[in-house]
Every structure is written in structure tokens, then in C-alpha cells.
Amino acid sequence: MQIQENISLLPHNTFRMDVRARYWAEYGSTDELRDLLQRFADIPKLFIGQGSNLLFTKDYDGIILHSSMARARAVNETRDEVYIEAQSGLVLDQLIEQLCDMNLYGLENLSHIPGETGAAAVQNVGAYGTEAKDAISEVQALDTTTLQPCTLTHADCHFGYRDSVFKHEAAGRYVITSVTFRLSKQAVCHLDYGNLREALPANPTPTDIRNAVIRIRQSKLPEVSQTGSAGSFFKNPVVAQETADTLLSKHPAMPYYKQTDGIKIPAAWLIEQAGCKRLTAGDAGVYEHQPLVIVNRGNATPDNVMRLAQMIQERVEEQFGISLQREVIYI
Ligand SMILES: Cc1cc2nc3c(=O)[nH]c(=O)nc-3n(C[C@H](O)[C@H](O)[C@H](O)COP(=O)(O)OP(=O)(O)OC[C@H]3O[C@@H](n4cnc5c(N)ncnc54)[C@H](O)[C@@H]3O)c2cc1C
Structure with a gap:
């Protein structure tokens, strides 16, 4: 176990906010x-992965806890599936x-998403038509x-769009220690999102899909490094x-994309149409x-990022009457 005091969080958040934490601890x-x-029962706590979905808005006056447990093992196998606990x-x-590399299908569309396995379940990360x-x-x-280990079934997790029980009803209650994934030995591919299929050979392997996803992501998203x-x-x-009909009559x-719970509109389109691209x-x-991504072009402060986010929200609200919700978590 390693505990540090008054540390810079610069290496621990991909937004590169230069703030400090009172304590930082790694547990193995x-x-x-x-x-x-038990030892730090009386001060605020934050469980962190790579800090790739967070904005530290100020110094953190508490303890930040990071898991250095990083192994994966097969825990069950059937004729068609392998269960991996990571x-x-x-x-x-x-x-x-x-x-x-093991030729298992299931997570390849999520290649190159920053972050660690615990947070992938908290966030229900998604890309290219699949979600964790x-x-x-x-x-x-x-x-x-209770300080006791427990297991949450898929149903217990209440997964939704970038959402789970860990962000709502049970926020702060559970520290995820591992996630068990069910992977397929058979080719179960999801290639209908964006231009993924055209970037692939017939009968692609998981590695073919992974490489294509990485190439597409690198052309569209900033590299955290x-x-x-x-x-x-x-x-x-x-x-x-x-609401969608009213908007479509004007624009x-x-x-738009039909969903079971309504009509999804790409926030990037709204932001661009609201004239925010150069803000x-x-x-x-x-x-x-x-345009869905806010970047730190060097020495951006938390206030700069929050102000820009607010300007974007105000312009989109003014032009379309839609209130954009943040995916990034403010700490
Ligand atoms: C360039 C870039 C591209 C991205 N692309 C995508 C994308 O395509 N799809 C997508 O879904 N996301 C994307 N993200 C967002 C981000 O990668 C994911 O949300 C990721 O899951 C965050 O992982 P993390 O380890 O950095 O978590 P953190 O940011 O450290 O934490 C996220 C949340 O999880 C909680 N948490 C972390 N670990 C634990 C734990 N062990 N137990 C309990 N709670 C915990 C934290 O308290 C926090 O609430 C992208 C981010 C960047 C920077």
C-alpha cells in the first residue's frame, strides 16, 4: 500500500488540470x-481510474484511491463462451x-477508449454500436x-447510456474490484455503426475490428498522450x-436516430449548428x-473549461431549446 500527501493530480487526469489532492493512495x-x-473514514473519498472522464474543478480536500490490482483470468468456459474476470x-x-489475441469477440469495438476496467462498468462505456x-x-x-465483498449481477447494475447504478442509487457505496465479462468464441460482430464495415475484410477477426476501430478513432479524437x-x-x-418533429420542421x-426511449440527436451537430466550433x-x-470534445490547448484552468462548457450549453439551449447534459463528471 502506498500513501502520498499533498500530491499534484496533473499526471492523474487526462484533462491535465494542475490541481492537488490532500492524499493519494494505491491499494493492491x-x-x-x-x-x-477504515483509516480515512472521516474525510471525503474519490475512487479513480485514469481520470479520463473527470474534470477536477479545484484542489481535492480528501483522499483519492486507486486500484493497482490489474490481472485478468478465465473463470469459466463453455463450448461457445469464455468468462474473464478482470x-x-x-x-x-x-x-x-x-x-x-485470444480470438474472443465482445469488447473489440471498445478498443482505444482510455481508462480502466472498473470505470468501464461505472460508465458503461460505449463506441461503434456496442457498450460494456x-x-x-x-x-x-x-x-x-459493510466493508464486505459483494457481487452485483448484470440486472443489479441498472446499466443505461453512459450510466449505471454506481452513478446514482449506489454512488460512492461500492468500490469495484473486478468485472467479469462474457466473451464469444464465435464471430459475433457489430459492424453497422459509422464506416466500420467498409474498413474491414470479409469475416474479420477481433484483431481486424480492433485495428479498424483504432484507425478511425485516431482520425477523429485527440490522443490523450x-x-x-x-x-x-x-x-x-x-x-x-x-420535440424532434418540431426541430425537424425548422432544421x-x-x-437523428430512433431509440426505444425517444429520438437521439447528435450533440456534435447541435454544437456545430449553434456556432460553437471556434469558441x-x-x-x-x-x-x-x-465539436463534442473540449480540449486543453496548454494551460487551461478548470474555470476556463467550465466557462466554455457553459457557453456551449447556453448557445445550444438558445437555438434549439435543448439542455445538453454533461458526460464529464465535475469533482
Ligand atoms: C480521448 C478520449 C476518448 C474517449 N472516448 C470514449 C468513448 O468512445 N466512449 C466512452 O464511453 N467513453 C470515452 N471516453 C471517456 C472515458 O474514457 C471513460 O468514461 C472511461 O471509462 C473512464 O475511465 P477512467 O479509468 O479514466 O475513470 P475515471 O475518469 O477515473 O472515473 C470515472 C468514474 O468512475 C468512478 N470509478 C473509477 N474507478 C472506480 C472503481 N474501481 N470503483 C468505483 N468507482 C470507480 C470514478 O469515481 C468516476 O465517477 C473518452 C475519454 C477520452 C479522454
């Missing part, structure tokens, strides 16, 4: 995690690379109220059919290849 086992929770601190993309929930079988956690960001800043709004070119606040700006 559930017992160490339990010890930390520990929360394992980088999701490393796990996906290993699964693709499609492959998650169950989640193992430590219940902070080069540019500070937290990916999509806003969620794509889902509106009622009547016939508006793209800046200090060193915070809108990414030129994808």
Missing part, C-alpha cells in the same frame, strides 16, 4: 482497500488487446457500508418524438475534428 488488494477506508485497475485497452454492458456478466465490489481532454464532454440528447437536415475560454477550446 481488497484487504488494503478495507484498511484505507481486476478494476487493469487498463481496459490492454484487456481488449489480450482478448483479441453487452459483455458484462457481473461486477465484484467492496461495499463501503498529446492533447488534454476527457473525450465527449456532453451526452447526445434523447428527446420526445414531438430538415438535422440527423474558446482561455486555453480551453472546442476540438477541431469533433
Whole structure:
């Protein structure tokens, strides 16, 4: 176990906000995690992965806890499927690379999404027509109220669009220690999203799909190693059919996608149409290849990012009457 005091969070958030935390701790086992929770019972706590979906709005006056448990193992196998339990601190993309090498289908469309396995379940990460929930079988956690390990079934997790029980009813209650995924030995491919299919050979392997996804993502999204960001800043709004009809009568070119719960409108289109593409606040700006992403062009402060986000929300609301909800979590 490693505990540090008054540390810079610059290396621990992909937005590259230069703020500090009172304490930072790495735990390598559930017992160490339990010890930390008991020892620091009276101060605020944040469980963190790679900090790729967060905006630190100020210094953190509490303890930030990070899992260094990063192994994966097969826990069950049937004729058609393999169940892999991956520990929360394992980088999701490393796990996906290993699964693709094993020729297992299920997570390849989520290649190159930053972050760790624990957070992938919290966020129900999604890309190219699939979401983590499609492959998650169950989640193992430590219940902070009882300090006992527990298992949440897929149904217990209440997965939704970039959403799960871990962000609402049970926010702060469970620390995810591992996630069990159900992977297919047979080719079960999801290639109908965007231009994925045309980038692939017939009968693609998981690695073919992974490589194509990575190439497409690299052409559209900033690389965390080069540019500070937290990916999509806003969620794509889902509106009622009547709202969509009214908007379409005014903006016939508006793209939209029918969902079971309403009509999804790409937030990137709304942001671009509202004239936000060139908006800046200090060193915070809108990414030129994808207006849904706010980037740190050097020394952006939390205030710069929050101000820019607010300007975008106000302009979209004014022009379309739609209130954009943040995907990025403010801490
Ligand atoms: C360039 C870029 C591209 C991106 N593209 C996508 C994309 O295509 N699709 C997508 O869905 N997301 C995308 N994201 C967002 C981000 O990668 C995901 O949300 C990812 O799951 C965050 O992982 P993390 O480990 O960095 O989590 P963090 O940002 O550290 O944490 C996210 C949340 O999970 C909680 N948490 C973390 N670990 C645990 C744990 N062990 N137990 C309990 N709670 C925990 C945190 O408290 C926080 O609430 C992108 C981000 C960037 C920077």
C-alpha cells in the first residue's frame, strides 16, 4: 500500500488540470482497500481510474484511491463462451488487446477508449454500436457500508447510456474490484455503426475490428498522450418524438436516430449548428475534428473549461431549446 500527501493530480487526469489532492493512495488488494477506508473514514473519498472522464474543478480536500490490482483470468468456459474476470485497475485497452489475441469477440469495438476496467462498468462505456454492458456478466465490489465483498449481477447494475447504478442509487457505496465479462468464441460482430464495415475484410477477426476501430478513432479524437481532454464532454440528447418533429420542421437536415426511449440527436451537430466550433475560454477550446470534445490547448484552468462548457450549453439551449447534459463528471 502506498500513501502520498499533498500530491499534484496533473499526471492523474487526462484533462491535465494542475490541481492537488490532500492524499493519494494505491491499494493492491481488497484487504488494503478495507484498511484505507477504515483509516480515512472521516474525510471525503474519490475512487479513480485514469481520470479520463473527470474534470477536477479545484484542489481535492480528501483522499483519492486507486486500484493497482490489474490481472485478468478465465473463470469459466463453455463450448461457445469464455468468462474473464478482470481486476478494476487493469487498463481496459490492454484487456481488449489480450482478448483479441485470444480470438474472443465482445469488447473489440471498445478498443482505444482510455481508462480502466472498473470505470468501464461505472460508465458503461460505449463506441461503434456496442457498450460494456453487452459483455458484462457481473461486477465484484467492496461495499463501503459493510466493508464486505459483494457481487452485483448484470440486472443489479441498472446499466443505461453512459450510466449505471454506481452513478446514482449506489454512488460512492461500492468500490469495484473486478468485472467479469462474457466473451464469444464465435464471430459475433457489430459492424453497422459509422464506416466500420467498409474498413474491414470479409469475416474479420477481433484483431481486424480492433485495428479498424483504432484507425478511425485516431482520425477523429485527440490522443490523450498529446492533447488534454476527457473525450465527449456532453451526452447526445434523447428527446420526445414531438420535440424532434418540431426541430425537424425548422432544421430538415438535422440527423437523428430512433431509440426505444425517444429520438437521439447528435450533440456534435447541435454544437456545430449553434456556432460553437471556434469558441474558446482561455486555453480551453472546442476540438477541431469533433465539436463534442473540449480540449486543453496548454494551460487551461478548470474555470476556463467550465466557462466554455457553459457557453456551449447556453448557445445550444438558445437555438434549439435543448439542455445538453454533461458526460464529464465535475469533482
Ligand atoms: C480521448 C478520449 C476518448 C474517449 N472516448 C470514449 C468513448 O468512445 N466512449 C466512452 O464511453 N467513453 C470515452 N471516453 C471517456 C472515458 O474514457 C471513460 O468514461 C472511461 O471509462 C473512464 O475511465 P477512467 O479509468 O479514466 O475513470 P475515471 O475518469 O477515473 O472515473 C470515472 C468514474 O468512475 C468512478 N470509478 C473509477 N474507478 C472506480 C472503481 N474501481 N470503483 C468505483 N468507482 C470507480 C470514478 O469515481 C468516476 O465517477 C473518452 C475519454 C477520452 C479522454
